[in-house]
Amino acid sequence: MKDNQLGISLPHLNNDIVRNARKTRLCAFSVAIEGWRRGLKLKWYTKDSEHFQNMIIFGVNPPGRLFSLTSEKQTHYFFRTRGDLVSSEAVEIGSEKDDTKIYLSKAGVPVPKGKGFEADATNEEIIEFADIIGFPLVLKPTNASLGNGVVTNIKNQEQLIKAIHYVRRELEYEEVVLEQYVSGKEYRVYVVGDEVVAAYNRVPANIMGDGEHTIEELIDIKNAVRRKNARLNSCLIHMDVEILEFIQEAGYTLESVPEKGKVIYLREKTNVSSGGDPVDVTDTLPEEYKKIAINALKAVDNFPHGGVDIIVNDRSDVKGEAVVIELNPTAQIGGALFPIEGKARDIPKAIVDYYFPETKGRVDTTKSRVSFDLINVLEPLENRAALEVEVAPAPIGELYIRKYIVNGNVQRYNYHKWLKKQALAQNLHGYVKSVVFDEIEVVVAGTDNKAVEDFKEVIKGYQQGSEVTRIKEEDYEGVIAVGFEISEKYNTGNIKSVQHALRRMDKDLQTYRKKKDRAEKDLKHILNSTSWKVTESVRKFGSKVKNKK
Numbered sequence: 288m289k290d291n292q293l294g295i296s297l298p299h300l301n302n303d304i305v306r307n308a309r310k311t312r313l314c315a316f317s318v319a320i321e322g323w324r325r326g327l328k329l330k331w332y333t334k335d336s337e338h339f340q341n342m343i344i345f346g347v348n349p350p351g352r353l354f355s356l357t358s359e360k361q362t363h364y365f366f367r368t369r370g371d372l373v374s375s376e377a378v379e380i381g382s383e384k385d386d387t388k389i390y391l392s393k394a395g396v397p398v399p400k401g402k403g404f405e406a407d408a409t410n411e412e413i414i415e416f417a418d419i420i421g422f423p424l425v426l427k428p429t430n431a432s433l434g435n436g437v438v439t440n441i442k443n444q445e446q447l448i449k450a451i452h453y454v455r456r457e458l459e460y461e462e463v464v465l466e467q468y469v470s471g472k473e474y475r476v477y478v479v480g481d482e483v484v485a486a487y488n489r490v491p492a493n494i495m496g497d498g499e500h501t502i503e504e505l506i507d508i509k510n511a512v513r514r515k516n517a518r519l520n521s522c523l524i525h526m527d528v529e530i531l532e533f534i535q536e537a538g539y540t541l542e543s544v545p546e547k548g549k550v551i552y553l554r555e556k557t558n559v560s561s562g563g564d565p566v567d568v569t570d571t572l573p574e575e576y577k578k579i580a581i582n583a584l585k586a587v588d589n590f591p592h593g594g595v596d597i598i599v600n601d602r603s604d605v606k607g608e609a610v611v612i613e614l615n616p617t618a619q620i621g622g623a624l625f626p627i628e629g630k631a632r633d634i635p636k637a638i639v640d641y642y643f644p645e646t647k648g649r650v651d652t653t654k655s656r657v658s659f660d661l662i663n664v665l666e667p668l669e670n671r672a673a674l675e676v677e678v679a680p681a682p683i684g685e686l687y688i689r690k691y692i693v694n695g696n697v698q699r700y701n702y703h704k705w706l707k708k709q710a711l712a713q714n715l716h717g718y719v720k721s722v723v724f725d726e727i728e729v730v731v732a733g734t735d736n737k738a739v740e741d742f743k744e745v746i747k748g749y750q751q752g753s754e755v756t757r758i759k760e761e762d763y764e765g766v767i768a769v770g771f772e773i774s775e776k777y778n779t780g781n782i783k784s785v786q787h788a789l790r791r792m793d794k795d796l797q798t799y800r801k802k803k804d805r806a807e808k809d810l811k812h813i814l815n816s817t818s819w820k821v822t823e824s825v826r827k828f829g830s831k832v833k834n835k836k
Contacts, residue, residue: 394586401466434558492562496545518621565622567629594618
């Protein structure tokens with residue numbers, strides 16, 4: 288695996304579109320925008336809203352935002368990627384790893400041998416069970432997520448005692464599962480209905496030697512790649528004791544320089560959140576493993592879509608045998624949307640197709656260039672100004688876009704507000720942005736081509752102090768957010784804008800110097816004046832009286 292590569296993202300859900308939807312917000316945003324682009328009504332809610340309180344299916348006070356999508360026929364509610372057709376029982380079973388094992392075993396779905404232990408179970412009971420199933424083992428909390436508290440490849444009783452103390456005492460996860468450790472490739476498989484729509488290999492955090500850089504430097508290089516990925520930019524490889532111990536056991540230090548092409552693994556666990564790499568394998572994963580994933584969800588009633596984690600054993604005596612280690616009702620899908628290697632898979636499309644089959648084919652969202660600003664939408668909910676927010680409808684139909692570079696006396700804010708008012712009155716979207724001291728950028732978009740083209744004349748029509756000397760049209764390849772934004776900040780990525788900012792700073796500095804020189808001259812004039820000298824004795828007397836008081 289090359290450290291400098293990135294997977295192929297979806298054109299309608301690329302880094303630019305999701306830039307304001309980080310971490311778990313990425314999952315919710317990707318499903319919400321898919322439905323919204325199809326013309327579905329989109330609403331977001333706080334925990335205090337009536338809709339949120341009525342959705343028992345989502346459990347008690349789930350973290351994050353609830354949103355709904357509504358068609359002419361129906362409304363469905365979602366929490367991240369989980370929709371309301373996933374039952375509360377499925378959520379509970381998927382959240383409790385010991386319950387998951389029981390249900391899967393009864394349905395004949397292969398799982399590692401193991402057992403769950405309640406909070407009142409003693410450490411001695413766990414150790415005794417370890418002797419029954421044998422090492423190596425995995426110890427993990429029954430209800431944690433993102434790989435928190437998971438200790439893998441426990442090889443002996445001493446390591447098990449240490450793991451128990453870490454998980455049950457330090458992390459305070461009293462309820463745990465102890466099971467056989469299965470060595471092999473691990474896959475996250477996403478199932479919708481009877482179909483696997485995405486699968487990726489979760490590779491533990493790693494770097495590849497180049498014969499020049501140290502391990503520490505290679506980690507920085509790998510993180511530079513991850514920062515370019517919309518999912519992985521919040522899942523960097525962070526140096527910690529686990530990494531240090533892991534590379535030391537492999538015979539390396541942070542100063543070691545691995546040979547070119549040598550892959551160095553940094554952790555045992557594969558979670559993307561802890562630095563793992565998602566590598567798309569949807570087209571190559573054997574059908575038998577896909578069938579296991581589909582059957583795993585069917586083992587639980589009313590569990591129509593979700594993530595299934597599978598390990599394919601690489602031990603020589605059981606090579607190729609797959610076991611399910613976890614079900615995820617609210618699975619992260621960022622690894623499938625933004626793999627570090629391979630093609631992105633459109634899980635949001637599959638989810639919305641399942642909930643709103645009547646919208647299939649209505650809009651080709653793969654060609655959509657419209658979006659909405661998630662931060663602005665959620666702001667009233669974050670600051671408690673509203674209990675629910677409805678997003679302005681997406682423009683449906685062919686989108687016409689024009690970009691105008693406008694020169695002249697065009698920097699006045701009142702002029703920009705007027706442009707916004709004119710655009711919104713004609714149902715146009717876009718923005719006006721200051722570029723340099725005598726130049727602004729205006730982008731307008733809409734489904735009415737004439738209104739978009741005629742806006743060039745509108746730009747010239749403001750009569751209150753602004754003067755347009757030139758308008759130049761340019762191609763616009765970006766995404767359009769609904770509404771019309773006014774940006775008064777200069778574009779620091781534009782060399783002309785930077786030069787203008789420097790000129791303005793230099794001009795301000797010269798102004799301050801002139802004021803300083805003038806103040807110094809005025810002070811010198813006062814000190815040398817006759818009136819100042821004559822009143823000197825009076826000032827001294829006044830000072831003495833003041834000090835006596």
